[in-house]
Amino acid sequence: MPTIVKRALGLAWVLPALALVGVFVYFPLAENLGFSTLKWDIYSGSQEFVGLENYRKLVDDPVFWRSLGNNVMYAVVSIAFQVCGALVLAALIEGIRSQRWQRILRSIYFIPCAISLTVAGLLFYFIYEPNLGPLNHLLDAVGLGDLSRSWLGEESTAMPAIIAMSQWQGFGYSTLLFAVAIQRIPAEIYHAAALDGTGPVRRFFHVTVPLVREMTGLMMMVTISGAFQVFNEVMVMTGGGPDNSSQVLGTWLYRSGFVRNDFGYAAAIATVIFVITLAIAVAQLWVANRRRVEW
Amino acid sequence: MRSRVLTTFAAIAGTSVLTLTGCTGGGTPAKAPAADAAAKPDYSGTLSILTKFAGEPLEPYFEKVAADYEKAHPGVKVELIQETDQSIKDKTKTLTASNALPDIYFTWTGNWAENFIRGGRAADLTDVIGPDTPWGKTFGKGSLSAFAYDGKYYGIPLYNNGKFMGYDKPAFDKAGVKVPTTFEELISSCAPLRKAGYEPIAFGNKDGWPALHYLQQLFAYNVPPATLQADLKPETAKLDDPGYVTALKQFKTLVTQCTDTGTGTNGVLYSSAQEAFAGGKAAMYYQEILEFDNATAKGKLDPADFGIFPLPVPQGAKGDPATLEGAPEGYLINAASPRVPLAVDFMKFATNQENAKTLSAPPYGQPSTVIGAVTTDTSSKAVFEGIEAVNNAPRLAAWLDTVTVPEVADAWLAGGEALITGGKTPEQVLESVRQASASAK
Numbered sequence: 001m002p003t004i005v006k007r008a009l010g011l012a013w014v015l016p017a018l019a020l021v022g023v024f025v026y027f028p029l030a031e032n033l034g035f036s037t038l039k040w041d042i043y044s045g046s047q048e049f050v051g052l053e054n055y056r057k058l059v060d061d062p063v064f065w066r067s068l069g070n071n072v073m074y075a076v077v078s079i080a081f082q083v084c085g086a087l088v089l090a091a092l093i094e095g096i097r098s099q100r101w102q103r104i105l106r107s108i109y110f111i112p113c114a115i116s117l118t119v120a121g122l123l124f125y126f127i128y129e130p131n132l133g134p135l136n137h138l139l140d141a142v143g144l145g146d147l148s149r150s151w152l153g154e155e156s157t158a159m160p161a162i163i164a165m166s167q168w169q170g171f172g173y174s175t176l177l178f179a180v181a182i183q184r185i186p187a188e189i190y191h192a193a194a195l196d197g198t199g200p201v202r203r204f205f206h207v208t209v210p211l212v213r214e215m216t217g218l219m220m221m222v223t224i225s226g227a228f229q230v231f232n233e234v235m236v237m238t239g240g241g242p243d244n245s246s247q248v249l250g251t252w253l254y255r256s257g258f259v260r261n262d263f264g265y266a267a268a269i270a271t272v273i274f275v276i277t278l279a280i281a282v283a284q285l286w287v288a289n290r291r292r293v294e295w
Numbered sequence: 296m297r298s299r300v301l302t303t304f305a306a307i308a309g310t311s312v313l314t315l316t317g318c319t320g321g322g323t324p325a326k327a328p329a330a331d332a333a334a335k336p337d338y339s340g341t342l343s344i345l346t347k348f349a350g351e352p353l354e355p356y357f358e359k360v361a362a363d364y365e366k367a368h369p370g371v372k373v374e375l376i377q378e379t380d381q382s383i384k385d386k387t388k389t390l391t392a393s394n395a396l397p398d399i400y401f402t403w404t405g406n407w408a409e410n411f412i413r414g415g416r417a418a419d420l421t422d423v424i425g426p427d428t429p430w431g432k433t434f435g436k437g438s439l440s441a442f443a444y445d446g447k448y449y450g451i452p453l454y455n456n457g458k459f460m461g462y463d464k465p466a467f468d469k470a471g472v473k474v475p476t477t478f479e480e481l482i483s484s485c486a487p488l489r490k491a492g493y494e495p496i497a498f499g500n501k502d503g504w505p506a507l508h509y510l511q512q513l514f515a516y517n518v519p520p521a522t523l524q525a526d527l528k529p530e531t532a533k534l535d536d537p538g539y540v541t542a543l544k545q546f547k548t549l550v551t552q553c554t555d556t557g558t559g560t561n562g563v564l565y566s567s568a569q570e571a572f573a574g575g576k577a578a579m580y581y582q583e584i585l586e587f588d589n590a591t592a593k594g595k596l597d598p599a600d601f602g603i604f605p606l607p608v609p610q611g612a613k614g615d616p617a618t619l620e621g622a623p624e625g626y627l628i629n630a631a632s633p634r635v636p637l638a639v640d641f642m643k644f645a646t647n648q649e650n651a652k653t654l655s656a657p658p659y660g661q662p663s664t665v666i667g668a669v670t671t672d673t674s675s676k677a678v679f680e681g682i683e684a685v686n687n688a689p690r691l692a693a694w695l696d697t698v699t700v701p702e703v704a705d706a707w708l709a710g711g712e713a714l715i716t717g718g719k720t721p722e723q724v725l726e727s728v729r730q731a732s733a734s735a736k
Binding site: 043044129130149150154155238239241255258259260 | 384385388389391392394410411413414415416500501502503555556558559560561562563567571701702705708709710712713715716718719
């Protein structure tokens with residue numbers, strides 16, 4: 001079969017998928033960019049072109065900057081727990097000799113991520129509840145009653161409390177993925193390192209960490225992108241309050257559109273989220289590819 | 296590398312688009328055709344209705360009305376979309392943005408309804424529900440006029456509502472406290488109630504609007520009515536009356552001295568506060584008439600032990616002491632619906648004397664706006680008392696989160712939360728609202 005025909009056939013196979021992606025991904029993307037240049041009244045349907053006015057408003061909006069800051073905080077903590085912490089935990093679990101215990105521990109850590117974020121958010125809302133929640137009761141019981149507070153009802157603790165819940169929920173998933181990556185490392189490399197007299201800590205830093213670099217890069221990308229798309233847990237637990245202290249870009253987008261009726265501005269926020277996540281993804285991929293280790 | 300970047304671009308675009316598409320949708324103007332609401336209905340097809348009655352005990356009400364209507368008109372199928380007080384706000388806006396509003400949909404009064412009317416989304420019902428029409432005469436005039444704009448009538452008021460302090464009579468007796476007649480007496484009653492083992496006032500502000508209900512009533516007491524009315528519209532708002540700061544301070548005092556959670560009440564659900572009162576743990580709970588029967592439904596608080604009084608007026612307040620916070624709630628008919636006469640016919644059925652009495656009676660306890668539906672025979676004593684007070688009030692102050700434009704309402708919402716935690720002073724809260732109002736012009 002001539003090469004040109006082969007290529008044409010190949011293209012024919014991917015055309016339906018391209019059409020679907022075009023209609024359901026790239027068209028809304030372009031349409032959203034268009035919306036971000038409009039002042040749109042959903043009631044009358046009137047749309048007035050305002051150019052970059054919605055983007056200028058972003059710069060002057062303190063809640064937007066607070067939301068962005070919360071997303072960054074979310075990303076930093078998530079990297080610490082769901083990438084660094086999960087890698088350490090996975091290495092510890094894979095270091096256990098008993099395969100039975102390995103399976104049990106993997107399951108224990110994985111269970112929280114089988115719970116939907118909305119359900120987990122509701123569960124933690126009740127844990128944090130100031131009057132009836134077990135967290136304050138526990139603090140009282142161990143003599144730390146002074147630390148009791150309305151975790152989701154105060155500006156200083158609302159966002160950290162939500163982030164803590166998210167780490168609990170997502171930690172097991174990252175651990176499981178790292179465990180799979182570690183299992184792929186040939187045992188001979190660890191044996192050789194052990195024969196050379198390296199201890200478990202050095203083996204972790206000089207064998208495990210370099211050889212799971214690709215997975216680490218992927219997890220970084222997924223974690224950071226996820227941190228900028230966080231929505232459900234914030235909506236369920238605080239709705240972005242009190243006084244917008246726990247707003248993230250996703251909830252501020254929602255609030256701007258569906259509460260404040262400013263859909264053009266909401267589209268501008270959506271564009272910012274897209275640009276941030278895209279930039280992070282490209283950067284991570286570039287770094288991961290440059291530092292790939294083959295064996 | 297290049298192909299990987301492209302793949303990643305596609306993947307990220309795919310995930311980001313989940314967020315982005317939240318903002319996409321229709322955009323085509325929905326020009327209201329001049330639907331003849333008074334035309335003879337064609338009893339066929341599916342009639343869709345968006346209600347605010349999801350969950351117990353209200354959900355069965357429209358289910359029964361719909362079933363009875365279908366029985367009377369076998370060619371008609373009624374499709375119910377039942378939402379809660381919170382979820383209906385998002386649902387309605389989503390349906391509006393995508394030009395997919397049902398034939399009949401719920402509305403509050405004030406800016407909420409005005410948006411739909413201004414946008415041509417609500418059918419003009421003057422010919423069928425105007426005050427001089429047979430159907431219109433079945434409603435209280437105040438309820439009808441709450442949905443009137445520029446001399447035209449658009450809404451079908453279903454029930455009336457007002458906000459009162461509900462109290463536990465045995466708790467008051469145990470603490471030796473009498474029903475307060477001034478705001479200052481209310482505050483001073485909190486210490487003896489707490490000493491008697493009760494949380495004086497149950498309060499949960501996780502959703503933000505419970506604080507606004509206190510604030511709107513206190514604004515009505517402290518700010519002259521004409522000023523208050525002008526300040527609701529960004530075009531005329533000045534928001535410089537000292538009564539606002541006074542009211543904000545009064546609210547802060549109430550939260551600090553009369554609730555157990557104090558500065559942490561933003562972390563408590565209003566339903567938790569409702570439960571605390573119904574369960575006998577709290578002596579008072581500021582509530583809507585619609586909640587009265589719910590407070591006594593679980594058996595711990597006997598209906599005979601449940602009393603109500605309006606939020607007491609602060610001494611020397613400069614506003615209108617007779618204003619009561621409340622407003623009817625009702626339904627609009629989609630101007631673009633091909634079944635406007637059928638929708639009118641269904642709503643006539645839903646508001647006939649029999650259904651109006653059913654709605655006003657327990658377990659629903661939603662005081663109908665239909666004249667004669669709320670009596671001591673059909674409704675609980677508290678609901679009857681409440682609705683009498685609403686009907687007799689010379690002026691009603693509608694809910695702050697629906698009466699003004701969304702940007703300003705949102706600023707009040709955030710400000711109320713900040714006031715509770717101490718994150719902002721009353722003056723700072725007012726300034727943030729002033730800024731929101733200025734930018735909404």
